[in-house]
Structures are given as C-alpha cells and as structure tokens.
Amino acid sequence: MRGERTALRVGETLISLACRRLPARIRQERYQEWLAELPVILRDPGAGPAPVRVVRMLAFAADTLRGTALAPDAHRGAHRGAGARNTAAESIRWLGTGLLLLGGLLGCALFLLAYEGCIIYQLATGPNLAFSVPLVLVNLGFFAASRIPRWASPGLRWYSMSKVVVGAGLSIWAIAGLSGWGHPLLFAIISYCGYAISVACLSMAVVHAVRYLSRPQHRASG
C-alpha cells in the first residue's frame, strides 16, 4: 500500500509516546510488542480496504496511548484501582484532545472551502491584486515544496498548480483592469478558463489523494 511507511511511522510515534509513560523496566518490551502489531493490522486482509486498515492501525496506536495515559500502573501489574485515580479527569482531557483534533480537521476543511469561495467571489465580482498575487506566490511556494523529494506529493503539486493557474488568471485580469489595457471581457474569459483548468487540476489532486491511500505497493520489508 502506498503511504504504508508514512502511516507506520505515525503509528510508531504514537506507540513511542505511549511507552514513555510506562516504567522503564517494561518499556522496551511493550514497545516491541505493540510495534509488531502495527504492520499486522495494516496488512490484515479481513480489516477492509487500505484506508480503513490505516485508520484501524492508527486507532490501535492512539488507543494504546490512551490506555497508558489513563492507567500506566496497570501495565506494571499494580492493583486495579491504583492506576485509575484520575481516570475521570484524564478521560475528559482525552475527550478534549479528540474534540480539538476533530475541530482542527473541520477547521482546515472549512478554510479550504472558504478559500475556494473567495476565488469564486473574485471571479464573479472582479479581481483584487491584494488577493491574487499572494495566492500565486503562496502556491508557487507549495509547488516548489512538492518538488522536494522528501515532501514529494502529487496531490499537493496538482493542488498548488491549480491555485497558481487561477491566481495568475486573476492577476492578469486585475493588472489589465488597472492599466486600462485590452478589453475587460477578454481577461474575464481568460480568468474563467484559468479557473476551469484549476478545477481540472483540483480533480487530479483529489484522484492522487485517493490513490495515495489505496494503491498497493511492494512491502518495505520485501
């Protein structure tokens, strides 16, 4: 599966965080045990399609972290009640963290939607250089970052390209409007074409994001 190594790395990080809460004498043993389960979950054919397996593996790691946070003494073999002193407070803290993460994800999604809404608004009412130039520059930065092998991501490449195209169209339209050069309708049409290309690039970004999660790849251990 593509992205398996990245997903495993995230899982390993969570397991490593979980083990930090354990007593030193059992830490390494638990780390080895839980780490060995991650690739098994990720390759479990009965667990559903690849994205579901990734989610399950991460849920395993995250819940292990929750378990060690709520009852680190339980792993030491202490009495049942010993580790549960602050369980209610800890549960609330974990719930808060979960809600915060969910809120963050929702916030990101809303931000991207609002960003898209702003672009459409600019196309409908006329462009503004203060919006279109940063749009081009920021996304050129993302595009350059997506070419760096360490962060190479076709999804990010197509997404930033889509925004560069639409930003360039809007900027040209705005500059032409300010300098009174050419017919405004011509540049409006160029901008709309730019947006059409941008939508096509955006679809490519979505396709790559879906493929990234579901395409099979050779196992790292091969």
Add this chain to the structure above:
Amino acid sequence: MTAPLERVFRVFLDDPAALRYGYDLMKAAGLPSGTLYPLLARLQARGLVASAWETPHQDGERPRRYYHLTGEGIEVARLELAQLSARRRRGPGRQVRPAPADAR
C-alpha cells in the same frame, strides 16, 4: 467481573490451548487496545495469563507476543463465568426486596 474481562475470558475459553496475539484478542473480544492491554497486564500479574514471544521471522518481521490462559487462569475464568451466569439466571426478579407498604 467487568464486561471487558468477561469478553476476554470467553475468548480465551473458546479454545484454551490456542495462542492469542493482542490484535487477535482485540478483534475477537471487540475491545480497543487501550482497554485490552492493561487488562492483560493485570491478569498476568495475577498469574491467570501467561505470555511468550514467537520465534523471530526470517523475512525480518518483528516477532509478536502471544497470550494464553494458565491452568489457574482456566479454572478461575470458568468459575467466574459460571458464577456470572448463575447470577444472571437468578435475575433481578428473584432478588429479595422489601415488600411495598400497601402489601403489608
């Protein structure tokens, strides 16, 4: 006995000789890892569950740890499940309750 413990005992007693990995137990008992592993650790501390590492794989896969009930664990699990079943059979209707005032 807590519900997670009951589930774990039932899974182990389905085939007491079987070696169970953590993930297999999670699936079979329907418990999340954060509940299962502390439970297994407590059972191990009480001597009811034993664990061992499987032999390392040749393909570089990490060896996994498996669990099984000890002889004492099997006895305790059977006894506790039997007691639980008996309590459930008795049900709340058979419990001794004070008679209502109008029945006196």
